[in-house]
Each structure stands twice: as C-alpha cells, then as structure tokens.
Amino acid sequence: MAKIEDVARHAGVAPSTVSYVLSGKRSITDRTRQRVLHSIEVLGYQPHAGARALASNRSNVVALVVPLRTGIHVPVIMQFATSVVTTAREHDHDVLLLTQNEGVAGLRRVAGTSLVDAVMVMDVELRDERVPVLRDLRLPAVLIGFPADAEGLTCIDLDFTAAGAACVDHLAELGHRRVALVGSPPEVYARGTGFATRTRNGFTEAARAHGIAASVHPCDANPAAARRVAADLLREHPDLTAVVVHNEPVIGPLLAAFREAGRDIPGDLSMVAICPDELAEHAMPALTSVSIPAEEVGREAVRLLMAKLGGRPVPEATLIEARLTPRASTAPAG
C-alpha cells in the first residue's frame, strides 16, 4: 500500500505538499499539482483513513441510527437509508450503521471513540431518550422526526400534520361528510412516535375545521387486523364515505376487504393513502395519495448535517411539504 511519503518521493516534493494538493488548503502551482496527481495515479495511492482521522480529527464518517421497531414500514426506511448513503458519498462521507438495540450506548461509543463526526437519528419519538444524550455529546446531529422539545436541535421530516390535513381537505372538497383514519398500530401511538401523532392531529383538526365527522382507528400491520378494522368501520359508521390510510402494509388487505364487502372504490367509498408513490400507483385502483418523499428527506437531512459540520448555520426545523396526488381512488360523495 503506497503511503504519502512514497507519492512525495515519486513526485519529487515533500509529503506536506502532497497533502495540500489533496486537501486544497494551500495554493500549489499547477505544474506541481499535476506532477503530484500523476504520481498518485501511478502508485494508486489512497490515504489511510485511520491516519487521516488521527491527524485531522475528522473521520469523514457519519452514523445512521435506524429503527428496528414493529409497526414501521420497512421499504421506506431502506429508501431513506439509501438516499442518505448516496448523498453522504457525494459529500465524501461514509455511513456507519447503528441499530436501535445498542441504544444510547451506541451513540456514546461512536462519539467517544471519534469513530464518527456526526449522527443522524431516524424514527424520533416525542420523548426520546437519545435526545438528551445528543445534547450533551455536543455531536452534530440531525433528527428525522420531531421530539417534544426540539429546542436547539436540527430536525427534519415530512410535514405530517399537513399531510393528514391535505387528505381531509381533498375529501371535504369532494363533499364527504364523514371520514375515518386507519392509522399505525396502537403501540406506535403509545410510544408517542411523532409521525403517527402528527398525522392524526392534522387529520382531526382539518375535519373539525371543515365541520365533518371523523374517527381514528389504529391498526396492526397485518391482513387480519386490516379486515377487522374494515368490518368495524362499516358496522360502526354506516354513513362513512371516505377513508384515509396511513399504514402501508394494510392498504392492500383493506382494499380487498372493502371489495369483498361489496363496496366499490371509489363508487361507494373513497380512499386516500399516505404512502410512497410507488405503492399508490400500483394499487388497484391506483390510490389518491400524499407521498412519503423518503429520498428527498434523506438528501436534505444529509445536506443539513454537512452544513453543520462545515460550521454553517442551519434552520432548526425543516418540514418537507406534503403533496397530494389525485388518482383513481377518490370521487365525489354519492
């Protein structure tokens, strides 16, 4: 493995010059730079990450804490993680994967050993135990989701409140007078996970503003639970004409259940989903939906993190706009 000294010798310069060519932190004559770059090329030189981290006090690695919990739609997480890795690489950083089950100790470890320069935390809860740790670690961090007290933290997420409201607005406009939200599993609400709670609030609030009746139905993420909820809905609210679904795995089963109960969508019942576009497009019928822009959130989150690492100021809260796309699953109330 070639070292910086080898490159320097080969190019006839000092090691520090090679370093400056690479970092651009001092000006170098074009002629010298070319010579150095050529030597790097020839020798296949790649700087040793550990040595670099030691000397510069920067590892160029960021940690990503991914949730393992139940009741969370996995593909969205992956999409998100992928986007984070890709964007981080564009900024010359790598991503270290941390799982929830190492918990707070994991954060302390990667920070304490200088393994990472910054962290990104997904699936933040209202009262998240990681938040105080992040505060006293004084490690640059970006949270995906909002804790109850976001003071001094950098947070980003889809504007779920607006998402919930947008669904209701759309349905109200179509003349629906009673709507139901089929939401996340009960334990997700119990944890106070932000996205579920905020969607619910946006939904409820918008319904009140429009003066239409609304109910919320937590639902486990499996087909059987979906069928139960569908049956409950039809029985308890005979006047129901529209459903909002914020729970990816049950979308298909819910559609099937309504169909089997003889309800045509959107003829008898309109449905709006909050889910990735891909899912909405492939459903039958294609679903009117507010998309979950995982890719965009991931990209922006990394941007924020890089800005913090660069000492640039960043907004504390970033909300990604909720956009509703009408498709085939909603129609005017009969």
Place this chain on the structure above:
Amino acid sequence: MAKIEDVARHAGVAPSTVSYVLSGKRSITDRTRQRVLHSIEVLGYQPHAGARALASNRSNVVALVVPLRTGIHVPVIMQFATSVVTTAREHDHDVLLLTQNEGVAGLRRVAGTSLVDAVMVMDVELRDERVPVLRDLRLPAVLIGFPADAEGLTCIDLDFTAAGAACVDHLAELGHRRVALVGSPPEVYARGTGFATRTRNGFTEAARAHGIAASVHPCDANPAAARRVAADLLREHPDLTAVVVHNEPVIGPLLAAFREAGRDIPGDLSMVAICPDELAEHAMPALTSVSIPAEEVGREAVRLLMAKLGGRPVPEATLIEARLTPRASTAPAG
C-alpha cells in the same frame, strides 16, 4: 477527551500497560488490572478509533454492501442487515453501509483506505463483477449468495435449490400432478441472480423426479402483474392444482386473485410460499412455507467473517437448511 496517557498517569502505570489491560495480549497482575480499569471508569476513557486503527492496522469495521435493485423484497434485506449489525457488535465490530451504486469503486475505496477490515456482499449474481475485485483485493469477504465460480470464496445462503425441491416434494406427497412456480421478476432471472435461479432449478428438478408437470412464471413485484399471472395460470393450465410462490410482494394479490376467480385455497388450489415466516403466518389462509431465515444467515455470515479475520479456517460454502412448515394453504389434491 481522556487519552491513554491520562489513564496511565491516573493509575500510576505506563501507557503500554493500559493497552495490555484492554487487549489482554500480555498478562497483567490482577491488582494492576483493577487499578487500571478503575481509572478508565473514572475518566470515562474511550480509545480513539483512528489512532487504534493506525497503530494496530485494524479498524474493527466491516463493510456491508446492500443491493438496491428492483425485484428484491426489502424487509428481508433489512432483517438481514439488522442481524449483521447486531452480530458484528457482539464481536466488537461496527458496520459501514455501502450501496450498490458506488459499485466496485466503493469496495476498492474502503479497502484501499483501510477503512474496513472485511466486507460482506449481499445479492450476489452468477457472474458478479465484484467477485474478481474481491479476489485481487485479498480482503476477507463473505458473500451472501453464490456466484458461478465460487472457487476460493466464502459463500453462504439459504439452500434455495432444496427450498424449491421441498415445496414440490410436499405437493407431490399430497398427490398433486401439476404445479406452477410464480417466481421473481424477469430481470432478476436475466441478471442470473443466484437465489431465483437455484429455486427454479430445485423446483424443476424435483418435479421431474416425481414425474409431475411443472411450469415457471416470472412475475413483476406488483399487484397488477400478480393478477395477470393468476389469470394466465388458470387459463393455460386447467389441470393445475398447486402453486409455489417465490416472490413476497405478490403473495397477497395472488391469493386475492384466486379467491375472486372462485378458487378456494386450499380446497381447489394449494399454495406454498418461500418467504419469511411472519408473512406466511399472517396471510389468509396462513401459508405452508419454506422460511427465509434472514436472521440466521446474517448471524452465520458474520461468524464466518470473524473466523476469517481471526485466521481460522472456514468452509467455502455454507448452505442453510431449507425447512418447510405446513400450514393452512395446502391440502391433498382433489
């Protein structure tokens, strides 16, 4: 941030002694050890990862290359990744996340900069461009999946050939005389991705051995494609009494389509799936299935990697046994 020197001073020993206490590479009196450990505790000492990597030539980080491709069931990947991270941590290693789109260059980079000690590659194809790179990088590696030429490599995977065969065996035993495999999307076969091909081969081969008719139907991973395939099956093979599904996202839609076509499962049609247990258990009816033991594969893969890092010999090929669990979706042929 406390350094080893601070600990040494606090404990009244030399820095090297502290290092030996931590690594256990030389014997230390119990009294001294206790003193050092106490100082570490008091000062909250955590060794600097970069310095450690530089001096020891070991980063204690392994890279995990995850696939981003279409036609792959995402939750399984996550389950797998999770298991890898957890197991790696048990062995005092961290996991760096690499995505496919950096491609071979990513491998060269993390290896060349000594960022990682070893790599784990998922979703290996028959003729995988990463394989030659791994060979000449001489980096300890474990592949999840088998390339065409596995000579000298360490590979592990579910025994998909046996999985495909197990499904047919089970159905043959129940007296079925014509079976169909609903498989991965066409592009997955086109890429020569090992698991799809091997399942198909196991399936076909077992059918021939039992002397029963068999056909294979690639299927895109969305509900519409599932419906098309279901219709094709019923039309082309009126004598069909059993289906094997190896494509998670279409399981639900396929069940729905058969139901709507008036076929009772398992009354008119038996179905066996190759999918995670969780999915099979929650389907309606619960599916007889060969499970995909992602957690186990991840754990074993890390074990293999650690063994290689420790210089211990490991088998070149590890096949995880395919286990079929009978549930409610299969019955004797009418």
Place this chain on the structure above:
DNA sequence: GTGCGTCGTCGAAGCGATTCGACGACGCAC
C-alpha cells in the same frame, strides 16, 4: 549461592497522515 526462566511492567519506536511556522524566490514600489 549462583544461574536461569518466567512474569509483569516499562519505554520508545513506529503507524501515516495533517498542519503550522519558516523560508527562499520573485515581483513590485520607491
């Protein structure tokens, strides 16, 4: 009592980069 082996600890030499101060060369102004 001398000699030798073991055991526990120390000290110092790296590991491979970055970074800071210094310094020569050169251009420009006076």
Place this chain on the structure above:
DNA sequence: GTGCGTCGTCGAATCGCTTCGACGACGCAC
C-alpha cells in the same frame, strides 16, 4: 538597489494508540 509582501514549498511536530524488546524481581533447581 533596497525593502517588503506574496506565493509555493518544505520540515518537523503532532495526533493517540499498539507493540516489541528490555529489564528488574522473583522463584526454583542444582
């Protein structure tokens, strides 16, 4: 012609740890 500022490069110190050889103390055998 002298002086000064700028630019490009160099050399050496430094980052925090691991590891190897050395060395004193101690126990045991002869």
